[in-house]
Amino acid sequence: MHRFASCACLQLFVCSLLGKMAKPGRKPKSFMAPRYNPYAHRIRASQASAAPVFQNVSTNYLEIAKGEDVESDGGDSDYPNETRRRSWTREQKLGAVHYASLTYITSKDGKTKLIARNAAAKNIGCTPKMLRDWFKDYDKIKASSKGSRRTDCTQPAQEPEMESQLYDLFMEKRSIGRRVGRRWLERHAKIIYGNLYPHRAIRVEGELTTYEGFRFSDGWFHGFKKRFNIALRVSNHILLRITTN
Numbered sequence: 735m736h737r738f739a740s741c742a743c744l745q746l747f748v749c750s751l752l753g754k755m756a757k758p759g760r761k762p763k764s765f766m767a768p769r770y771n772p773y774a775h776r777i778r779a780s781q782a783s784a785a786p787v788f789q790n791v792s793t794n795y796l797e798i799a800k801g802e803d804v805e806s807d808g809g810d811s812d813y814p815n816e817t818r819r820r821s822w823t824r825e826q827k828l829g830a831v832h833y834a835s836l837t838y839i840t841s842k843d844g845k846t847k848l849i850a851r852n853a854a855a856k857n858i859g860c861t862p863k864m865l866r867d868w869f870k871d872y873d874k875i876k877a878s879s880k881g882s883r884r885t886d887c888t889q890p891a892q893e894p895e896m897e898s899q900l901y902d903l904f905m906e907k908r909s910i911g912r913r914v915g916r917r918w919l920e921r922h923a924k925i926i927y928g929n930l931y932p933h934r935a936i937r938v939e940g941e942l943t944t945y946e947g948f949r950f951s952d953g954w955f956h957g958f959k960k961r962f963n964i965a966l967r968v969s970n971h972i973l974l975r976i977t978t979n
Contacts, residue, residue: 795836798829799858821883822860827868827875830858834865889957893948899926901962915966919958920950 801823822830834854838846855862868875878884891897900923907914927945928935934946948954958964 795829795833796857799826799833799860801826822864824875824878824880824882828872830854830860830865831868831872831875833858834869891957891961892954893927893930896923896926896930897958897961900958901964904962904964916955920955923950 834849834851837849837854839849839853841847851865852862855865858865900919903922903926904914904919907918924943924945927948928943931947934948936944936946938944959966
């Protein structure tokens with residue numbers, strides 16, 4: 735009786751194993767396997783038709799970014815794609831941003847994707863950080879003047895009233911053909927500042943006057959010239975007018 739029960743249990747165990755075994759026939763696809771797309775031929779056709787257009791556009795932007803759209807002076811380097819430290823014009827920066835934004839490449843799996851920033855910077859000849867900064871300052875670069883190599887980074891005046899009076903006095907002297915230099919500008923700037931803020935001008939007998947709250951430094955001097963577009967040189971037609979009179 736026990737032998738018959740053990741044989742029955744063994745038969746049930748074998749049948750359960752056979753039921754769990756894979757059945758012959760077509761195996762189901764994996765969840766991660768690509769599915770059939772009946773419209774795949776349309777997608778490939780559209781990508782193939784648009785590829786030459788984007789390729790031409792990206793090539794034009796690459797030439798602009800590298801400065802190849804301008805006639806060269808014959809001093810080309812032996813390594814055209816070498817990353818070198820130099821100044822870039824407004825048009826080159828915009829061309830680099832457009833090239834990195836509109837250039838698509840084909841990956842190993844056959845898909846079309848946007849070019850990586852590092853690869854775009856290598857093709858242009860700049861560093862990846864420079865390209866990131868151009869993306870970040872795109873609006874400032876676009877608003878700058880054509881052909882400029884630096885964006886407008888002029889700091890606002892700390893004392894606009896003093897600089898306005900100083901500029902009026904400068905134009906008055908320049909109109910009569912008087913030569914104006916840095917010492918003259920600093921001396922009259924201190925006089926105007928002392929008149930506007932008498933409590934900030936500390937005068938001690940036998941010593942130079944010191945001014946609180948403002949420094950007449952090199953940074954202020956160059957910023958003042960840049961804010962008012964001042965060049966400390968007399969133009970030729972003014973010199974000619976003075977000599978003729």
